[in-house]
Amino acid sequence: MRKNQVRQILMSMTLMSLAVFMNLRMKKTTVRGKTRRRAPRFKQYYRDHDLRFPKFSLGLEFPTMIECIEAIQYYANSCVRLLKFVKNEPGRLRVKCNGKAEKRHCPWVLYASHVGKSLTVRVKTILGE
Structure with missing residues (x-):
């Protein structure tokens, strides 16, 4: 050939x-x-492709809460950012930046919760980078 x-x-x-x-x-x-x-209406998170360098956006959907938490932890490690899980409940999750920016407090916040009664978790609020 x-x-x-x-x-x-x-x-x-x-x-x-x-x-x-x-x-x-x-x-x-x-x-x-x-x-x-x-096609799905919201952007889907695929663990095989997005785990090493996750990019969060409004409306991003995760298959389960465990994968959402795992992606946030990988994001914290890749960005060298101290993140604190403020509300870590079975149905919702709020994460704040615990570190400090140059002269002021770091404004990064992420809120995600289940979509209806399904296992799917959607990012509802994201502030900062």
């Missing part, structure tokens, strides 16, 4: 695996008897 053929095969395999991955992540809805797929 030539190099071009190998590249084309690898490219097609990569595109197929990406399509399969996106299909697994899309939600199915039924409208008038027809099944449709739609």
Whole structure:
């Protein structure tokens, strides 16, 4: 096989695996008897990709509270930031920066809670960087 053929095969395999991955992540809805797929409304947290360098944003959804806490701890280590869990209850979580910025108190705050009665946890408030 030539190099071009190998590249084309690898490219097609990569595109197929990406399509399969996106299909697994899309939600199915039924409208008038027809099944449709739609992308999730809020940004999803994927542990395999986002754990080492988590980026928090408003509306970010975690599958469980344990993964949310784990991502916050990794974020604290990567940013060298002292974080304090102010409210650490089964249904909600509030985290504040316990360190000090240059001349004033660090303003970073994150609040996350369950979405309805599901296990999904969504970031509701984030202040600071």
